[in-house]
Amino acid sequence: MTLSETQSPLLRICALTKRFGGFTALHSVSVDIRPGERFGLIGPNGSGKTTLINCISGAFRTEPGTILFRDEDITRLQPHMRTRRGIARSFQIPRPFRSMTVAENLMVALDFAAGEHVSMTQRRDTMMSILDQMGLGSKVNASTTRLSQVELRKMELARAMATRPKLLISDEAMAGLSSSEVDEVLDLLLSLASRDITIIMIEHIMQAVMRFSERVMCLDAGRIIAIGTPSEVMADKRVQEAYLGT
Amino acid sequence: MKRDGIAFWTGAVVFLAAVLVMTQVVGNQYPFFAGYVILQSIALAVAWSILGGYAGYVNFGTSAFYGVGVYASVFLVSAFGAPLPVQILTGAAIGAVMGLALGLLTLRMQGIFFSIATIALTIVIETTVTNWRYVGGAAGIQIQRPAVTPPFDSYVQMLFFVQAVLVVLAVAISRYIHNSWIGRGLQALRDDELAAECTGVPTLRLKLLACVISGALMCAVGAPAAMYLQYADPGSAFNLNYSVTTLAMSLIGGTAHWAGPIIGAILLGTTQQVLTVTISSEVNLLVLGLMLVLFVVGAPEGIVGLIYKLRGNQKEGEI
Numbered sequence: 001m002t003l004s005e006t007q008s009p010l011l012r013i014c015a016l017t018k019r020f021g022g023f024t025a026l027h028s029v030s031v032d033i034r035p036g037e038r039f040g041l042i043g044p045n046g047s048g049k050t051t052l053i054n055c056i057s058g059a060f061r062t063e064p065g066t067i068l069f070r071d072e073d074i075t076r077l078q079p080h081m082r083t084r085r086g087i088a089r090s091f092q093i094p095r096p097f098r099s100m101t102v103a104e105n106l107m108v109a110l111d112f113a114a115g116e117h118v119s120m121t122q123r124r125d126t127m128m129s130i131l132d133q134m135g136l137g138s139k140v141n142a143s144t145t146r147l148s149q150v151e152l153r154k155m156e157l158a159r160a161m162a163t164r165p166k167l168l169i170s171d172e173a174m175a176g177l178s179s180s181e182v183d184e185v186l187d188l189l190l191s192l193a194s195r196d197i198t199i200i201m202i203e204h205i206m207q208a209v210m211r212f213s214e215r216v217m218c219l220d221a222g223r224i225i226a227i228g229t230p231s232e233v234m235a236d237k238r239v240q241e242a243y244l245g246t
Numbered sequence: 247m248k249r250d251g252i253a254f255w256t257g258a259v260v261f262l263a264a265v266l267v268m269t270q271v272v273g274n275q276y277p278f279f280a281g282y283v284i285l286q287s288i289a290l291a292v293a294w295s296i297l298g299g300y301a302g303y304v305n306f307g308t309s310a311f312y313g314v315g316v317y318a319s320v321f322l323v324s325a326f327g328a329p330l331p332v333q334i335l336t337g338a339a340i341g342a343v344m345g346l347a348l349g350l351l352t353l354r355m356q357g358i359f360f361s362i363a364t365i366a367l368t369i370v371i372e373t374t375v376t377n378w379r380y381v382g383g384a385a386g387i388q389i390q391r392p393a394v395t396p397p398f399d400s401y402v403q404m405l406f407f408v409q410a411v412l413v414v415l416a417v418a419i420s421r422y423i424h425n426s427w428i429g430r431g432l433q434a435l436r437d438d439e440l441a442a443e444c445t446g447v448p449t450l451r452l453k454l455l456a457c458v459i460s461g462a463l464m465c466a467v468g469a470p471a472a473m474y475l476q477y478a479d480p481g482s483a484f485n486l487n488y489s490v491t492t493l494a495m496s497l498i499g500g501t502a503h504w505a506g507p508i509i510g511a512i513l514l515g516t517t518q519q520v521l522t523v524t525i526s527s528e529v530n531l532l533v534l535g536l537m538l539v540l541f542v543v544g545a546p547e548g549i550v551g552l553i554y555k556l557r558g559n560q561k562e563g564e565i
């Protein structure tokens with residue numbers, strides 16, 4: 001393998017712009033995510049973080065700009081095609097399938113995104129191992145309407161994992177959790193990252209971002225204002241200003 | 247799973263055998279006339295629930311599909327003297343195409359907009375047929391029944407049996423969908439379309455599939471009605487009552503399980519038959535309205551939902 005092959009990014013975002021009517025939520029954003037990277041995405045409220053991942057996952061159409069995933073242009077693909085190619089996400093406000101149990105939520109992913117024809121028992125095994133890994137083993141048959149906030153977050157991550165992603169995007173999975181719960185979810189994400197899954201983590205909790213990320217990008221008003229190692233980004237004047245709200 | 251399948255098919259065979267025996271031993275024609283209507287209601291409710299229940303896309307176009315099925319037969323009979331099986335199969339094919347077209351036109355809309363579009367479709371098709379002279383126009387058309395096929399003694403008995411077969415077919419398809427990945431995908435998109443897409447569900451394609459299957463079945467169910475009534479006119483073939491009643495039956499029965507629409511259709515269909523005989527057919531609508539209100543307030547998930555609730559959210563191990 002040549003050096004350039006190993007360096008080829010998993011996800012390449014080129015000059016991505018997203019407008020809502022006259023309002024531009026993302027201004028020509030370009031960034032490369034490397035395979036296996038733990039990538040932190042920060043920025044004040046309304047800076048465009050969720051919009052960016054909506055564009056990556058296909059929930060929003062983008063006008064100018066291209067998105068390459070594993071060297072394939074996915075800009076025009078529908079969300080489910082992107083999921084099948086290996087991009088999974090969680091939602092800032094959890095969106096479980098409410099009429100289903102935890103098991104059934106994961107089964108949707110296994111039925112539609114995990115590929116290959118695998119037997120029912122194999123799928124059950126996969127499901128159980130993901131749920132155990134997420135610490136949700138005891139909730140298999142629980143209705144999603146009965147889950148606590150942490151459990152819902154974990155269920156979303158579990159469902160995303162069941163699609164067998166290469167890239168997992170977590171949108172504020174720790175918001176509103178207690179500090180011990182934050183650690184729990186953070187440990188989960190770290191353990192997933194150690195299994196060769198590239199992770200983009202959006203988070204407001206700075207300790208978590210610092211502990212998790214190899215690289216951090218800060219958005220402000222739809223523009224990248226800083227990108228680099230966590231300490232570099234935290235030390236950046238513009239980042240500090242953006243967060244202090246000047 | 248396996249054992250459920252055996253139980254289901256045993257039940258289906260026993261049901262069809264009982265219907266066949268009934269046509270051979272019961273001489274009175276009335277039970278067949280009344281029974282046909284109930285069977286037709288069951289088949290329509292089951293077919294409707296595939297899109298309206300599983301996918302949650304409330305379709306007010308039942309009468310459009312049903313009426314097209316009726317008029318497909320009218321046309322086939324007047325033009326070629328086509329036999330019943332050909333009428334039903336052609337009806338199904340036309341219904342599938344119609345479902346696809348309706349789906350492509352409307353399934354990108356959500357909620358109430360989809361429902362309104364299906365009402366519009368009904369009106370457009372009814373108007374078209376009303377102005378189509380060949381099939382009788384607004385005045386309607388008389389239809390000659392051919393000779394009955396043995397072992398049946400009367401045409402209505404035969405139609406009764408045929409409709410029973412359609413019921414079994416509709417239920418088998420609906421049950422298969424409910425228990426398979428298709429059903430899971432529909433349920434997921436019904437709960438949350440974006441989350442479903444992001445979990446790998448091809449939502450548009452699945453909705454189209456549901457629309458095609460549902461439409462094909464509803465048209466097929468309408469096809470024998472021309473022969474049943476020996477008469478067809480646009481006003482009754484496209485009567486909005488079919489849409490409303492079918493919807494009510496599915497929702498009252500509950501769509502969380504494939505058996506829900508059957509329960510709803512039997513309950514409501516029988517009640518309506520009894521009321522028609524004992525009081526008048528006008529009371530039907532009143533009773534229908536009252537029952538709908540009652541269920542929307544008291545049991546929004548229908549009878550099946552009530553049963554689930556009583557069993558304490560125990561969703562595993564269903565038939």
Ligand SMILES: Nc1ncnc2c1ncn2[C@@H]1O[C@H](COP(=O)(O)OP(=O)(O)OP(=O)(O)O)[C@@H](O)[C@H]1O
Nearest residue numbers: 020023025043044045046047048049050051052092
């Ligand atoms: N569907 C939409 N229609 C119109 N405007 C939108 C839409 N989605 C987001 N926006 C706007 O785009 C901007 C960026 O929003 P976005 O949700 O991406 O912010 P965010 O960085 O995720 O913020 P937060 O930290 O609060 O989650 C905001 O001003 C928001 O109002």
Ligand SMILES: [Mg+2]
Nearest residue numbers: 049050051092
């Ligand atoms: Mg956000």
